[in-house]
Amino acid sequence: MTYIDFDEEADVAETTQAMQDAAREVVVETALGALDLDAKTRLLAGQDVWSLPALPEAGLASLVMSDGPIGVRGVHWSADDPSVALPSPTAxxxxxDPGLAHRAGVLLAQEARRKGVHVLLAPTVNLHRSPLGGRHFEAYSEDPYLTGRIGTEYVRxxxxxxVGTTVKHFVANDAETDRLTVNNLVGERALRELYLAPFEAIVENAHPWGIMTAYNSVNGPTMTEHHHLVNEVLRGAWGFDGVNVSxxxxxxxxxxxxxxxxDIAMPGPGTVFGEALARAVRDGEADEALVDEAVRRVLRLAARVxxxxxxxxxxxDPPxxxxxxxxxREIARRSFVLVRNDNGALPLRPGRVALIGAAARDARVLGGGSATVFPARVVSPLDGLTAALPDGTLxxxxxxxxxxxxxxxxxGFELRAVCRDATGQVLGARSAPSGHLQWTGSDLPEGVTHENLHSVELTGxxxxxxxxxxxxxxxxxxxxxLTVAGTTYYDGVQRPAGDDPFLTFFGPPVPHAGVELTAGEPVEVSLTYTVPPAGDHPLRVIGFTLAHQDPQQDADERIAEAAEAARAADTAVVVVATTDRVESEGxxxxxxxxxxxxxxxxxxxxAANPNTVVVVNSGSPVELPWRDDVAAVLLSWFPGQEGGAxxxxxxxxxxxPGGRLPTTWGSLTDAPVTQxxxxNGELPYAEGVFIGYRAWEKHGRSPAxxxxHGLGYTDWTYDSVEVAEAAGxxxxxxxxxxxxxxxxxxxVQLYLAPAxxxxxRPARWLAxxxxVEAAPGDGAEATVELPRRAFEIWDEATGSWSFVKGSYEIQVGRSITDRRITATINV
Structure with a gap:
């Protein structure tokens, strides 16, 4: 019989990795020595929106980055090369399930390699400080421990x-309002115990190859200039050896x-680095040794990928x-949270099903902003249920x-973007997945430059x-x-609605045409945009939107029709949703x-059918004032391309349905943290360490x-918990x-509560x-190791972690409020 010493095996693997790391460092130093000051500073500026320049003299090829976190878009905002669209990070x-997060990461690496991408700009591990955060669908949770566990395995x-990752946005980028300029005032204890905690866990356990610093300031300095948090904490105390990209x-x-x-100021080439940095070194304003350190880290990333x-x-050898x-599809169904199921309304009983709601037909599968990708297909709830239910029952x-x-x-639209010069000559074209066109920097069709581009026509x-x-x-x-069916309905200049041009650029579309059309009969559509002269801004953007709305029947009539359909069915399934004007970056x-x-x-x-099931298609909490009046409520988040299936x-x-809530759901009136x-440019985090469930309990408020919380289709009895302590x-x-x-x-959730x-301190926190999985009647055992950090607080007086001795109750259960069994320990 052969016995395997796993400790010895781990030691061998660690030694091998150390030797490989050392060998890469030798190559890095050689490459660094081959570069002059101009090449080094050019490398730190990037060459365009998504990539760093190749430097043949150092043997360096161009390194390419791309947005995530639910897919890999690549360097073009286009559907010509579609991407797998996974469910949202909240999902x-x-x-x-950290293991499922790991599998998602492996898939995204596969997608990145297929698209020639070396670094994924993900994951987002900021916290759900307030339910009003517009980009919460792109972050994981209100809890730093859960965020750290999921983020760690995603990075791994x-x-x-x-493929490299850039864990973002370091740090306290927890809202979108004035995110470019806001100075977030965060107490040191809250910063350490909450907002830095997921980053620290991921650095310690996953060793990411990159971090992205945020726009905002924290307690004064902007994060791209935060010597204390980057050099002293991230690199110093935590030992992070990867790149820091803005x-x-x-x-x-x-x-x-x-x-x-x-290390890297993006996008290039017109950034604060590059020529400006080389000039600062020559003028004695910047230290070339710091430039070398930054270049060394970039070369290390290049060696790794x-x-x-x-x-x-x-x-x-890729996985x-x-x-x-x-x-x-698996992640989506495992993420759905059944928060109400009165009288076993789900699973659906045999009979007629009335499916209701615009989002049931036109599914919203992802959030707006830089997280947007273009999947090859989207399965809507209508598609999924049509395929699954017997003919004639839906x-x-x-x-x-x-x-x-x-x-x-x-x-219903099939569009292409056609680019022309000032003479009307076609320069190039690209398919358009929708009426929203956004080309950033060099993200233009082949043969098109910002210098020769005069107009862009969305046509089809x-x-x-x-x-x-x-x-x-x-x-x-x-x-x-704007031309529809051969008639030009608008030919003019859209100007800002007020003094701020961004109100028009990011605001609602302006209606310009009402056209009588017949179902099933195609018509030609064209929207031509004349491009203004390029300015001095380093990030050139071509962006505009063709908007469309179907015929609008009286809202009361549509609702009455839906009620009649529900009355004639055995079960009514209503899909409600947010829109990209409700949840989006920006x-x-x-x-x-x-x-x-x-x-x-x-x-x-x-009211028409008591057996009503509501599916909530949103990336983060919404109010559900009717929740006690329906039979079942299922939260589907932004479920990705296979959401309907x-x-x-x-x-x-x-x-x-396998999901449990990663964030508290409740009304805005009751929510403890809403600011x-x-x-005056500052946002105090006055609540300190009390956000999420910590705050709900502190203020004695009951959420929805x-x-x-989350229900399944079976029941569980908690029998016992045994706690053991060994070697700390x-x-x-x-x-x-x-x-x-x-x-x-x-x-199985374990919460730690001081006696x-x-x-x-909070009354209790996730530790x-x-x-576990089990067949009907079978037992199961979950073994959970509580990290030492669960017993520690940040001592602001000493500037260090302090282990708080005393008696604690380990509370085991199904949610923060549904705690089934306990055990007491003294530490």
């Missing part, structure tokens, strides 16, 4: 495929950014291929449209789904010409209400659905049993979790 965190997964256009000062520890000659990449569609009714303004031209056909008056509009600034929310008349729709349908899996009972708008490690073994009549998965209440 991934709702699985409470991506980097196991030989958020795009975030770097403001040549000498300040260099001294603050910034395999674009530096002579250096063996960290990963020579086995992953089926992207299958994984996207009906569909629109009900209420969540869009309160003209949406982007999308369904539109096949209406409904007969009636269709409205067309434009979002953007400048000269436009702005925060002002309320938590569903847009449009969707609340009225749910009330009317529930996954929804059918869960509604029909083929699979159990996201700075005053608590942190960790606390381990809990939890025994439980599936007492229902279906197989299931349970997320002696301390008003400066560990694990998942």
């Amino acid at each position: 991934l965190a709702a699985t409470w 997964g991506v980097q196991s495929g030989g 958020d795009w256009t975030a770097a403001r000062s040549t000498t300040g950014a260099l001294a603050g520890g910034l 395999g674009v530096l000659d002579g250096a063996e990449p960290v990963v020579t 086995d291929a992953v089926d992207g569609e299958a994984l996207a 009906t569909y009714t629109l009900g209420a449209d969540p869009n309160t303004e003209l949406p982007v031209a999308d369904r 056909s539109f096949t209406p789904r409904e007969s009636g008056t269709h409205t067309f509009g434009i979002k953007g600034l400048g000269p436009f010409r 702005f925060d929310r002002t309320d938590l209400r569903l847009p449009g008349r969707q609340d009225d729709l749910v009330r009317a349908v529930a 996954a929804l059918a899996d869960v509604l029909t009972g083929a699979h159990e 996201v708008v700075p005053e 659905y608590p942190f960790g 490690t606390t381990t809990a073994k939890v025994r439980l049993r599936n007492t229902g009549d279906r197989p299931g998965r349970e997320v 002696d209440p301390d008003p400066t 560990g979790f694990a998942s």
Whole structure:
């Protein structure tokens, strides 16, 4: 019999890795020595929006970056090369499954390599400080421990495929309002225990190859110049050896950014580095030794991903291929959170199903902003249920449209973007996945430059789904010409609505045409934009939108039709949703209400059929004032491209909804932390360490659905918990049993509560979790190791972590409020 000494095996692997790292460092030093000052500073500036320059004299190929985190877009904002679109980060965190996050990372590495991308600009591990944060769908949770666990495995997964990550946005970029200029005032204890904690965990356990510093300031300095947090904490105390890249256009000062520890100022080439940095060194204003340190880190990244000659990449053999569609579907159904299921309304019972809601037909599968990718296909709830249910048992009714303004031209449109010079000569063309066109920097069709580009025409056909008056509009600034079915409806200049041009660029589209069209009969559509002369801004953007809205029937009539459809069915399934004007990068929310008349729709349908199931298609919390009046509520987040298929899996009972809430859901009136708008440029984090469930408990408020909550299709009994301490490690073994009549998965959550209440600490906090699976009647055991950090606080007086001795209760259960069994320990 052969015995394997796993400690010895781990030691061998660690020694091998150290030898490989040392060999790469030799190549890095040689490459560094081959570069003069101009080449070094050019490398730190990037060559365009997404890449660093190749430097043949050092054996360096161009290094390419791309946005994530749910997919890999590549360097072009185009559907010509589609991307797998996974569920939103809130959905991934709702699985409470680090292993699934690792598998998602492996898939994204596979996608990155296919697209020639070396570094993924992800994951986002900022916290849900306030429910009003407009970009929360792109972050994981309100809890730093859960965020760190999911983020760690995501990074490990991506980097196991030989692709770098840039964990972002370092740090306290927890809202969008004035994010470019806001100075967030965060106490040292809250900074350490909450906002820095996920970054620290990921650096320690996943060793990311990159970090992205945020636009905002923290306690004075901007993050691209924050010597203390970057050089002393991130690199010093934590030992981070990767690159620090700025958020795009975030770097403001040549000498300040260099001294603050910034390595790469993006996008290039017109940044605070490059020529400006070389000049500062020659003028004695910047230290070339700091330039060398930054270049050394960039070369180390290049060596790790395999674009530096002579250096063996960290990963020579990528992981086995992953089926992207299958994984996207699995993550989605594992993320769905069943928060209410009265009288076993789900899974669906045999009979007629009335599917209702605009989002059931036109699914919203991802959030707006830099997270946008273009999948090859999208499965809507209507598609998924049509395929899963017996013929003749499903009906569909629109009900209420969540869009309160003209949406982007999308369904029924087949468009191309055609570029012309001043003489009208075609320079190049590219397919357009929708009416929203956004080209940044050099992201132009082949043969097109900003110098020769005079106009861009979005042109193609539109096949209406409904007969009636269709409205067309434009979002953007400048000269436009809009033509539909051979008639020009607008030929003029759209100007700012006020003093701020951004109000027009980011505001709602302006309607310009009402056209009578017939369902199924295609018409030609054209929107031509004349490009203004290029300015001095380093980031050149071509951006405008063709908007379209279907014929608008009276809202009360549509709701009445939906109620009638529900009354004639055995079960009504209503899909409600937010829009990209509610949840997107670039702005925060002002309320938590569903847009449009969707609340009225749910009330009317529930009154017509008590067996009403509501699917909530949003990336972060919304208010559900009718939640006690419906039979079931299922949260589907932004479920990715396979969302409709996954929804059918869960509604029909083929699979159990596996999600648990990563963030508290409640009303804005009750939410303890809501301030996201700075005053005089500053935003105090006055709540300290009390955000999320910590704050809800401190203020004695009851949310609609608590942190960790989620129902399955079976029941669980918690039998016992045993706690053992050995060699400074606390381990809990939890025994439980599936007492229902279906197989299931349970997320066992452990909360740590001091026996002696301390008003400066939360009443309890998440200290560990694990998942188990069991067949009906079978038992299961979860083993959870509680990290030492769970017992520590940041001591502001000493500037260090302090282990708080005393008596603690380990509370085990299904959510922060549903705690089933306890054990007491003294440490």
